[in-house]
Amino acid sequence: MSESTMRSGPTEASLTDVPGLGPKSAESLASGGISTPAQLMATSLADIEEMGISRSMAKKLREGVIALYPDIYQNFAEEQSLEDIDGIGPTTAKALREKGMNILLLETTPVKELEERYGLTSNSAMKYQNALADAKGGYFTDALTFRDKVAKAPCFTFGAESLDDMFSISEYQTKGVRAGESYEFFGSFRSGKSQLCHQLCVTVQLPRELGGLGKKALYIDTEGTFSPSRIIQMATRLKEETGWDASIEDILANIQLARAKNSDMQMSIAQKALEILGDAADEFGLMVVDSVTAHFRAEYAGRGTLAERQQLLNHHLSILHRVADTYGLAVVVTNQVQANPAQFFGDPTQAVGGNIMAHWATHRCYLRKSKGEKRVIRVYDSPVLGEIESVFEITEEGVITSTA
Ligand code: ADP
Ligand code: MG
Secondary structure, eight states: OOOOHHHHHTTTTTTGSSSOOOOHHHHHHHHHHHHHHHHHHHHHHHHHHHHTOOHHHHHHHHHHHHHHHHHHTTTTTOOOOOSSTTOOOOHHHHHHHHHHEEEEEEEEEEEEHHHHHHHHOHHHHHHHHHHHHHHHOOOOOOOOHHHHHHSSSOOOOOSHHHHHHTOOOOOTTBBBTTTEEEEEESSTTTSSHHHHHHHHHHHHTOOOTTTSSSSSSEESSSSSSSOOHHHHHHHEEEHHHHHOOOOOOHHTEEEEEEEEHHHHHHHHHHHHHHHGGGGGGTTEEEEETTSSSHHHHHHSGGGGGGGHHHHHHHHHHHHHHHHHHHOHHHHHHHHEEOOTOOOSSSEEETTTHHHHHHHSSSSEEEEOSSSSSSEEEEEESSSSSSSSSEEEETTEEEEEEOOO
């Protein structure tokens, strides 16, 4: 260690003071704008890799920085990456990453898909997944630990109290939409499905202290009904009500939109989202698919194609589940209803998508139009919520609690 390092901190010291970091590596790092140990610590492994330094090398160098400044970096948590799994070397890691794989996704991807899509043998796929499970202390957790984890899952507001209350779980003292869980809103045309989705794209961005997650939203629009002007109206109301100081431009910019023109495109977009979230999971709190079934329903219309449709829809829905499971996003989908000629009593409509759709969401909710601007939402199926109803209104300002 040179004398200059002893005196200077990681923001002033030279890179070559770091043990194991020679002039050649320093040059590579400099080309990417890294000239101090502090910058080396603050840059992602992916970015460092782009400068021509492998992840394992970068990790070694960072260990060197930690050794040099133990007080400053004692709580530094190194990024986990594929190479950390026993048996995965740099070559396999690189090949997997090029196909969109990451360490979080490896855990939740079925072995069959790891074989077919990512080129692993089923033996290695299982070995890696076991290694991941072992690193977490095995497959089992006791229910008490699990309860604590579930209770701590962050939630965000609907931006309408009646809805937050309806979705409250008193045992966990949480309200609103829960991160890591899936929601289906089904109902007829104009029942308010897309309006709810729009509003959640705004409320998820609210800072924690105002009931949001402070995170961005992904929106897959299959019907072409996404409306920036609606976002502006909703954001304006929420800003006024809460004193939130975000700019309307930022709120819009924090919604990543993809327009799916057919079911194939919709499936590709979801798959892509699953992969790109690997680098941005912390930034996003919500993924919306509005509507999840419309293309499938239109493209596979005849009875003869039903089995194929259900198979594809099933695959698509499993990808959406994985977005929630892998990265902890709340996943919200909308679904249409169709007449059910077999039903003579009660509401003669049923959700599209059959059994596969029926079992997908954690919380399945039915929306229907009531008098005027009023809408009724009812929990149809949920492991924790009873079959409760709530009323909300859709106004110029968005989705609000019903006044009467
Ligand atoms: P769907 O369930 O078909 O997705 P939407 O969520 O798009 O239906 O709801 C459409 C309804 O939202 C409209 O019928 C209207 O009542 C209401 N709405 C949409 N935009 C506005 C607005 N700017 N001001 C007031 N109400 C609106
Ligand atoms: Mg709609």
